[in-house]
Amino acid sequence: AQSVTQPDIHITVSEGASLELRCNYSYGATPYLFWYVQSPGQGLQLLLKYFSGDTLVQGIKGFEAEFKRSQSSFNLRKPSVHWSDAAEYFCAVAPTGYSTLTFGKGTMLLVSP
Amino acid sequence: KAGVTQTPRYLIKTRGQQVTLSCSPISGHRSVSWYQQTPGQGLQFLFEYFSETQRNKGNFPGRFSGRQFSNSRSEMNVSTLELGDSALYLCASSLGTGPSNEQFFGPGTRLTVL
Numbered sequence: 001a002q003s004v005t006q007p008d009i010h011i012t013v014s015e016g017a018s019l020e021l022r023c024n025y026s027y028g029a030t031p032y033l034f035w036y037v038q039s040p041g042q043g044l045q046l047l048l049k050y051f052s053g054d055t056l057v058q059g060i061k062g063f064e065a066e067f068k069r070s071q072s073s074f075n076l077r078k079p080s081v082h083w084s085d086a087a088e089y090f091c092a093v094a095p096t097g098y099s100t101l102t103f104g105k106g107t108m109l110l111v112s113p
Numbered sequence: 114k115a116g117v118t119q120t121p122r123y124l125i126k127t128r129g130q131q132v133t134l135s136c137s138p139i140s141g142h143r144s145v146s147w148y149q150q151t152p153g154q155g156l157q158f159l160f161e162y163f164s165e166t167q168r169n170k171g172n173f174p175g176r177f178s179g180r181q182f183s184n185s186r187s188e189m190n191v192s193t194l195e196l197g198d199s200a201l202y203l204c205a206s207s208l209g210t211g212p213s214n215e216q217f218f219g220p221g222t223r224l225t226v227l
Contacts, residue, residue: 032212043203043218094212099146100169103156
């Protein structure tokens with residue numbers, strides 16, 4: 001069975017600083033990987049996804065993520081954080097053939113002025 | 114294009130009651146998935162439906178059930194509610210099934226069991 005680990009429960013970043021959120025996955029085959037963001041009282045919004053090909057993927061809102069098979073990681077990055085990026089971020093993996101998403105526990109991002 | 118809608122948005126029930134939650138997918142989407150979100154367990158998959166057929170089911174007791182109608186709208190039902198069923202229930206829709214189909218999430222139904 002697949003699993004996702006997000007080691008950081010909370011992260012605080014100063015506005016304008018760079019951001020990296022960590023995600024490690026466990027899956028036997030080539031994974032389908034996702035990052036979602038959830039603002040308070042809202043559903044989940046897809047930031048980016050990786051299926052195959054280029055291991056550096058670009059997403060919305062200036063986010064990018066890099067797939068590293070050797071490290072079973074799919075870390076999310078942003079070069080300069082804005083106060084509006086404060087939210088909870090979820091990494092997820094899906095198996096081939098199914099829409100079923102297995103999520104990590106999430107990382108809450110706080111942005112300080 | 115309207116997004117995924119879930120009704121009701123908030124619900125308060127007492128232990129032992131049953132509840133039905135509704136999800137209307139984006140027009141043209143035929144796949145609907147349900148997730149439960151709690152502070153302790155995080156986001157957990159409940160069911161996936163495609164063309165009125167349940168394709169996959171998560172590790173939840175039989176008190177949790179669902180269905181999908183011919184217009185792709187979906188409902189989930191929880192019988193004999195327990196305190197631990199208090200959660201945000203999220204519905205997601207996609208054009209087809211499989212991970213290459215982007216899932217669009219609704220705002221959720223917040224269920225409180227007293």
